[in-house]
Amino acid sequence: MxxxxxxxxxxxxxxxxxxxxxxxxxxxxxxxxxxxxxxxxxxxxxxxxxxxxxxxxxxxxxxxxxxxxxxxxxxxxxxxxxxxxxxxxxxxxxxxxxxxxxxxxxxxxxxxxxxxxxxxxxxxxxxxxxxxxxxxxxxxxxxxxxxxxxxxxRRLIEASEFDPLTGQLSRHRFCEVLEDALQDAVKVRGSMGLIIAAIDSLAHINEAYGFDVADEIIAAVGKRIRSRLRGGDLLGRLSGNKFGILMRSCQPEEMETAAERILNAVRDDVFLTRAGPVAITVTLGGIVAPRHAETLAAMMGRAQEALDGIKARRCGAFQIYAPSLERERARRENLRITDEIVSALNDRRISLAFQPIVTAGSERRTAYYECLLRIRRADGSLLPASAVVPLAEKLGLVRLVDARVLELTMAELIAAPDLRLSVNVSPATTMDLTWLRALEAYQRTHPGAIERLMVEITETSAIADVEDTRRFVARVQSLGCRVAIDDFGAGHTSFRNLRKLGIDCVKIDGAFVASFQSSADDRHFVQTLLDLARHMQLTTIAEWVPNEQVAQVLADLGCHYLQGDHTGPASEDRPWVPVAPALAKSA
The missing domain is CATH 3.30.450.20 (PAS domain)
Structure with missing residues (x-):
C-alpha cells in the first residue's frame, strides 16, 4: 500500500x-x-x-x-x-x-x-x-x-588490517593510521613520531635455523617491542624484518627514551625458539613530524634514511633523522642523474670509449682494448662515469646499462675479425640470467667473436658470494670467453677463493700501481701479487701505469700487460679501423 x-x-x-x-x-x-x-x-x-x-x-x-x-x-x-x-x-x-x-x-x-x-x-x-x-x-x-x-x-578484512604472523597492524592499515595521526598533528600544531625497527641479521638466522625459527623470532620481537610502548602508541609490521612504531605526542627526547627501551628489551634477553636460545638485536631509525616531514611518504622515506645511516655504521643502535643541506643536494643530484640515465637508455645515447691494453715487453703491442662506458646528456656533454655507475647499481638500472654495453661491444667484435675487447660487468649482472642468455645467443650466431671477448668482474663483487661468482665464471668460460678479476688487491680475496674462482687473468688495482714509485709498501704489494699470479699461472695486467720507468719495472717483475694513460689513453676513436686513403692524405 x-x-x-x-x-x-x-x-x-x-x-x-x-x-x-x-x-x-x-x-x-x-x-x-x-x-x-x-x-x-x-x-x-x-x-x-x-x-x-x-x-x-x-x-x-x-x-x-x-x-x-x-x-x-x-x-x-x-x-x-x-x-x-x-x-x-x-x-x-x-x-x-x-x-x-x-x-x-x-x-x-x-x-x-x-x-x-x-x-x-x-x-x-x-x-x-x-x-x-x-x-x-x-x-x-x-x-x-x-x-x-x-x-x-571477515578473515580477508582481518588479514588486510592485521599481520597474520605477528598479530600487529598490517602495513596498509598502519600507514592509514599513521597518515591520520600526521594530519591530526598538523591541525593542532602538535608533534608525533615514527620509528622503523629492523631485526638485524635475519637472513643469517634463516640460513642457520630455517624460516620457521625466523618466523618465531619475528613474532616474538613484535611482542617484545609492543610490551615496551606507551599507551596510545601503535605497532605495525612494515615488511619481512621491519616494524613501524607510531608515537603520538612525541618530542625528540621522548623518542630517544623510547628507542633505548626497545633496544634494551630486545638485546638484553635471548629469544627461546624450537632451535634453542637465539640472541637478537634491532636497529632503529626515527623521525619527528611534521617538523621534518609533512607527508606519509616523506615520513617513511626519512625514517628509513635514518635507519640506513645508522646500520651502515653499526647495528643495534638508534638514529633520529636530522635534515642536511648536503644530503638534500646529493639527493636532488641523484634524481637528476637517474633521469639522465633513463633518458640516455631510451634515446640510445650510451656509447663506448676504448683504452688499449698493451704487452709489457719492448714492442708494446696492443692485445686488447677495454670498453669504457660513456653516457651523454641531451646536449652532448658526458656524464661522469664515477657518478653514474654507483647510482645505476643502487637503483637497479645497471643491468640495462650492461645489456646495452654488451650489445655495443659485440657489434665491434663482429665488425672487426681480429679485434679483442674486454668489458666490465656489475655485481648485479653476474646474477642476471638475461645477460647470460644474450651472451649465449651471440655464441651461437658469432662463435668467433665471442672467443675474442674478455669479461671483467670486480674483486669486491667476486668475494661477496664466491660460489655464485664461480658459477658465473664457469658459465662464461664455457662459451669461449676469458674472465678477469678487475681491481685486484682492493678486496680481500684469499688464495683459496682465488683458486676456486678459476679465473684467467688478474688486473692489479691501479691505486697500487699509481703510487708504485712513491710507496715502498705498494711496490712490495704489487710484487707479491705478481708472484702469486705467476705461481697460479694467471695472466696479469697492471692498471694506471703512470710512466715508462714504472712500466719497465713491472715488465721486469713479470707483469704481462700494461694499461693506463702512459701506454694509451681512452678514446672514442677506433684505431683498429683503417683510415680511408683520402683522409690519410689530407691528414
Whole structure:
C-alpha cells in the first residue's frame, strides 16, 4: 500500500492472516518454493503492527531454530546474539527512507544463535510497505545462512588490517593510521613520531635455523617491542624484518627514551625458539613530524634514511633523522642523474670509449682494448662515469646499462675479425640470467667473436658470494670467453677463493700501481701479487701505469700487460679501423 492509501500488488495482506495461515502452502506444490528450499533460502511475511511472522515450511530447518521461535518479530529478534549488528526491526521500523509506492528495499546481515548453541550469520533481504500514514505496515523477504562466506570475508578484512604472523597492524592499515595521526598533528600544531625497527641479521638466522625459527623470532620481537610502548602508541609490521612504531605526542627526547627501551628489551634477553636460545638485536631509525616531514611518504622515506645511516655504521643502535643541506643536494643530484640515465637508455645515447691494453715487453703491442662506458646528456656533454655507475647499481638500472654495453661491444667484435675487447660487468649482472642468455645467443650466431671477448668482474663483487661468482665464471668460460678479476688487491680475496674462482687473468688495482714509485709498501704489494699470479699461472695486467720507468719495472717483475694513460689513453676513436686513403692524405 502506498503512502496515499492506494493498494499495490502484493502477497495476501498480513492483517487478514489467521494462525493457520502462518505456514506457507506445501512447497511441493510451488516450483519457486522448491528452488528456494534447494538453495537453503526461507521466505517470510511480517505483519508489523500485529507483529506476526509467517514463514515458508523450510524456515526452521534453514535457520536451525525451533518453529515456536519464529512466530513474531519480537521472538525472532531474541535469537540475535548480543554483539550482532542491527536486525530487521531497525532496518524496517526505524528506517529513514519513505515508501513512495514501490516499497522500500533493505538488505542486512546479523548473527543468531541456533537451538544447538551455534552462531549463524544470516543474510536478510526484503522490502517493506507503508500504510496511509507512511508507517511500515508489512514486509516480506528471504533469509539464508551465510556463515561460511561471512567468515571468509571477515578473515580477508582481518588479514588486510592485521599481520597474520605477528598479530600487529598490517602495513596498509598502519600507514592509514599513521597518515591520520600526521594530519591530526598538523591541525593542532602538535608533534608525533615514527620509528622503523629492523631485526638485524635475519637472513643469517634463516640460513642457520630455517624460516620457521625466523618466523618465531619475528613474532616474538613484535611482542617484545609492543610490551615496551606507551599507551596510545601503535605497532605495525612494515615488511619481512621491519616494524613501524607510531608515537603520538612525541618530542625528540621522548623518542630517544623510547628507542633505548626497545633496544634494551630486545638485546638484553635471548629469544627461546624450537632451535634453542637465539640472541637478537634491532636497529632503529626515527623521525619527528611534521617538523621534518609533512607527508606519509616523506615520513617513511626519512625514517628509513635514518635507519640506513645508522646500520651502515653499526647495528643495534638508534638514529633520529636530522635534515642536511648536503644530503638534500646529493639527493636532488641523484634524481637528476637517474633521469639522465633513463633518458640516455631510451634515446640510445650510451656509447663506448676504448683504452688499449698493451704487452709489457719492448714492442708494446696492443692485445686488447677495454670498453669504457660513456653516457651523454641531451646536449652532448658526458656524464661522469664515477657518478653514474654507483647510482645505476643502487637503483637497479645497471643491468640495462650492461645489456646495452654488451650489445655495443659485440657489434665491434663482429665488425672487426681480429679485434679483442674486454668489458666490465656489475655485481648485479653476474646474477642476471638475461645477460647470460644474450651472451649465449651471440655464441651461437658469432662463435668467433665471442672467443675474442674478455669479461671483467670486480674483486669486491667476486668475494661477496664466491660460489655464485664461480658459477658465473664457469658459465662464461664455457662459451669461449676469458674472465678477469678487475681491481685486484682492493678486496680481500684469499688464495683459496682465488683458486676456486678459476679465473684467467688478474688486473692489479691501479691505486697500487699509481703510487708504485712513491710507496715502498705498494711496490712490495704489487710484487707479491705478481708472484702469486705467476705461481697460479694467471695472466696479469697492471692498471694506471703512470710512466715508462714504472712500466719497465713491472715488465721486469713479470707483469704481462700494461694499461693506463702512459701506454694509451681512452678514446672514442677506433684505431683498429683503417683510415680511408683520402683522409690519410689530407691528414
Amino acid at each position: 502506498s503512502a496515499n492509501g492506494s493498494q499495490k500488488a502484493k502477497p495476501v495482506p498480513a492483517q487478514d492472516m489467521t494462525p493457520s495461515d502462518s505456514v506457507a502452502p506445501d512447497a511441493s506444490s510451488t516450483p519457486a518454493q522448491d528452488i528456494l528450499s534447494s538453495v537453503g533460502t526461507a521466505t517470510y511475511e511480517w505483519a508489523i503492527p500485529a507483529d506476526r511472522l509467517a514463514w515458508s515450511d523450510n524456515a526452521a530447518n534453514v535457520l536451525g531454530v525451533e518453529a515456536r521461535q519464529l512466530g513474531s518479530g519480537r521472538a525472532y529478534a531474541q535469537l540475535m546474539t548480543p554483539d550482532s549488528p542491527a536486525g530487521r526491526y531497525e532496518a524496517v521500523v526505524n528506517s529513514p527512507h519513505v515508501d513512495r509506492g514501490e516499497g522500500v528495499a533493505y538488505a542486512i546481515e546479523y548473527a543468531i544463535r541456533t537451538a544447538s548453541g551455534d552462531v549463524h550469520w544470516v543474510e536478510d533481504s526484503g522490502r517493506w510497505f507503508a500504510s496511509s500514514d507512511g508507517r511500515p505496515l508489512h514486509a516480506h523477504g528471504a533469509v539464508r545462512i551465510i556463515t561460511e562466506s561471512y567468515e571468509t570475508r
